[in-house]
Amino acid sequence: MKNIRNFCIIAHIDHGKSTLADRLLQQTKTISDRELQEQTLDDMDLERERGITIKSHAIQMEHEYKGEKYILNLIDTPGHVDFSYEVSRSIAACEGALLIVDAAQSIQAQTISNLYLALEHDLEIIPVLNKIDLPSANPEEVTDEIVNLLGCKPEDVLRVSGKTGVGVAELLEEIIERIPSPTGDPEAPLQALIFDSVFNPFRGIEAYFKVVNGSIKKGQKVKFMATNKTYDADEIGTLKLKQFPKTTIQCGDVGYIISGIKEAKEVKVGDTITSTEKPALNPIEGFEEVKPMVYAGIYPVDTEEYELLRSALEKLQLNDASLVFEPESSAALGFGFRCGFLGMLHMEIIQERLDREFKMTVITTVPNVSYNAYLNKNPDKAVPVHNPSELPEPTMLDRVEEPYIKASIITKSDFIGSVMTLCIEKRGELTNQSYLTTDRVELFFEMPLAEVVFDFYDRLKTISKGYASFDYAPHGMKASKLVKVDILINGEPVDALSALIHQDNAYTIGKKMCEKLKELIPRQQFDIPIQAAIGAKIIARETIKALRKDVTAKCYGGDISRKRKLLEKQKEGKKRMRQIGRVEVPQSAFLAVLKIND
Numbered sequence: 001m002k003n004i005r006n007f008c009i010i011a012h013i014d015h016g017k018s019t020l021a022d023r024l025l026q027q028t029k030t031i032s033d034r035e036l037q038e039q040t041l042d043d044m045d046l047e048r049e050r051g052i053t054i055k056s057h058a059i060q061m062e063h064e065y066k067g068e069k070y071i072l073n074l075i076d077t078p079g080h081v082d083f084s085y086e087v088s089r090s091i092a093a094c095e096g097a098l099l100i101v102d103a104a105q106s107i108q109a110q111t112i113s114n115l116y117l118a119l120e121h122d123l124e125i126i127p128v129l130n131k132i133d134l135p136s137a138n139p140e141e142v143t144d145e146i147v148n149l150l151g152c153k154p155e156d157v158l159r160v161s162g163k164t165g166v167g168v169a170e171l172l173e174e175i176i177e178r179i180p181s182p183t184g185d186p187e188a189p190l191q192a193l194i195f196d197s198v199f200n201p202f203r204g205i206e207a208y209f210k211v212v213n214g215s216i217k218k219g220q221k222v223k224f225m226a227t228n229k230t231y232d233a234d235e236i237g238t239l240k241l242k243q244f245p246k247t248t249i250q251c252g253d254v255g256y257i258i259s260g261i262k263e264a265k266e267v268k269v270g271d272t273i274t275s276t277e278k279p280a281l282n283p284i285e286g287f288e289e290v291k292p293m294v295y296a297g298i299y300p301v302d303t304e305e306y307e308l309l310r311s312a313l314e315k316l317q318l319n320d321a322s323l324v325f326e327p328e329s330s331a332a333l334g335f336g337f338r339c340g341f342l343g344m345l346h347m348e349i350i351q352e353r354l355d356r357e358f359k360m361t362v363i364t365t366v367p368n369v370s371y372n373a374y375l376n377k378n379p380d381k382a383v384p385v386h387n388p389s390e391l392p393e394p395t396m397l398d399r400v401e402e403p404y405i406k407a408s409i410i411t412k413s414d415f416i417g418s419v420m421t422l423c424i425e426k427r428g429e430l431t432n433q434s435y436l437t438t439d440r441v442e443l444f445f446e447m448p449l450a451e452v453v454f455d456f457y458d459r460l461k462t463i464s465k466g467y468a469s470f471d472y473a474p475h476g477m478k479a480s481k482l483v484k485v486d487i488l489i490n491g492e493p494v495d496a497l498s499a500l501i502h503q504d505n506a507y508t509i510g511k512k513m514c515e516k517l518k519e520l521i522p523r524q525q526f527d528i529p530i531q532a533a534i535g536a537k538i539i540a541r542e543t544i545k546a547l548r549k550d551v552t553a554k555c556y557g558g559d560i561s562r563k564r565k566l567l568e569k570q571k572e573g574k575k576r577m578r579q580i581g582r583v584e585v586p587q588s589a590f591l592a593v594l595k596i597n598d
């Protein structure tokens with residue numbers, strides 16, 4: 001056990017975690033140069049295409065140092081704020097963390113928040129200055145900033161380049177020198193913490209764990225403590241680029257288990273595996289339950305695929321413990337699920353993964369945050385509202401509370417003015433500001449979450465020319481003057497388009513919604529009125545003019561197979577369309593509210 005090191009790599013997005021991980025794999029000869037590609041560990045196509053890490057990835061390396069062999073378990077983590085839950089789980093399996101800072105960009109918002117996550121778990125932090133090969137790198141100044149943040153010595157900050165490989169060999173030595181080996185009692189009853197899992201269509205569920213106490217052996221009977229179910233450990237092993245089956249995984253090490261579990265529900269990330277023969281008395285303290293920040297409905301395009309969608313979501317949940325969902329039904333869309341996400345990028349990724357990994361085409365409805373409604377008859381009891389259409393009638397309402405966040409924005413002092421203007425427009429209040437250096441400042445705001453989830457981040461990047469980073473944490477609920485704006489298409493209210501909007505903005509947003517929908521809904525054979533309403537009062541209206549086009553008209557008197565082909569083609573084109581009354585509404589229209597400022 002004394003020769004095991006478990007560590008993760010944490011950083012702000014794009015500071016070079018995955019690239020540095022590649023270099024470590026190469027240096028330790030865990031993978032051959034032939035196997036190496038950019039972002040080797042990011043094995044999802046989606047990750048490679050977007051160049052971002054979505055999932056944490058665990059991999060085992062071996063390294064010889066001063067004549068001894070060491071096992072290094074590395075976990076690469078995502079940098080985007082929407083996936084910080086992945087980071088917090090990975091941290092629980094580690095004793096140390098490499099805190100990567102881009103030498104040109106310096107400390108950014110998620111550098112700080114991920115550092116705090118690591119410190120909360122008492123991890124040994126190794127600060128690493130990356131990208132020192134860049135001409136724009138500013139190693140001296142950034143080292144000073146790191147020293148200020150961590151209270152370490154300047155010589156503790158390592159300098160590397162994930163691109164050229166400079167400093168990587170020294171980094172490996174420092175990992176062994178500075179990160180403590182895992183603690184735990186090899187003789188105690190088995191306790192292994194599950195920190196991730198994945199569904200494999202051929203082999204069932206694979207769970208990834210860290211052995212905290214005792215050891216696990218192939219073939220042994222094990223119990224998952226949360227569900228109290230027992231299984232045979234059919235296969236256990238360690239994770240290299242592929243899985244390496246083993247007969248024992250010792251205390252402190254990280255590995256996987258395959259035990260023929262088919263039901264996604266039976267494995268919970270954060271659960272403890274123990275042995276049935278000599279069971280542990282208590283599970284290891286798991287992870288905090290995630291609290292979704294944004295909710296949206298997900299509906300199958302084809303109503304008959306409801307059950308398939310459920311099973312796809314269950315399998316995704318295995319691999320993404322931050323996804324939550326429950327069944328809901330909508331008058332407009334039929335049966336589907338109300339899903340909770342950590343942010344808009346997370347929502348987008350889930351929709352893409354459903355499409356790619358499960359071939360499910362789905363309609364996503366307007367995202368919203370979760371509100372607390374208080375009724376007149378019982379003004380002390382909060383009724384959670386995850387869906388605007390569930391908001392009780394205004395006459396029955398005492399008040400509505402919405403979630404607030406504490407936001408931290410790091411930017412150059414030149415942009416303070418425009419950042420402030422944006423935040424105030426978004427109903428934010430400046431609570432504090434502090435200078436990191438003479439021209440970099442950290443601003444703290446309290447803001448309604450609802451204002452942040454939509455286009456805030458994009459606008460922040462635009463106004464600061466990319467020189468602003470943003471991080472947030474929940475900050476309780478506050479009463480707000482919110483009204484429900486409904487949308488009627490062709491006279492029919494479409495519940496999936498309702499939104500809760502601050503009273504002062506309701507008219508403008510209602511109007512913009514109608515205009516945007518007019519743009520997004522294709523013209524059809526008849527006039528379609530689009531209206532926005534608060535209660536019974538119509539506040540805006542647009543009309544989509546009729547179009548007289550019959551796709552089969554061209555083959556008048558023509559051959560039937562051609563006509564069929566055209567109709568087939570038209571059907572294809574209907575993907576991600578939903579029939580609302582007589583009107584066909586495309587997916588983009590359900591997200592119109594997000595685009596009203598485009």
Ligand SMILES: Nc1nc2c(ncn2[C@@H]2O[C@H](COP(=O)(O)OP(=O)(O)OP(=O)(O)O)[C@@H](O)[C@H]2O)c(=O)[nH]1
Nearest residue numbers: 013014015016017018019052053079131161162163
């Ligand atoms: N010049 C230079 N570029 C680098 C270096 N390390 C990484 N990069 C580049 O920086 C970009 C981001 O690198 P990634 O490794 O994908 O960053 P990441 O931190 O893993 O990103 P997320 O996982 O999405 O947070 C890529 O374009 C890399 O090629 C380096 O040492 N020098």
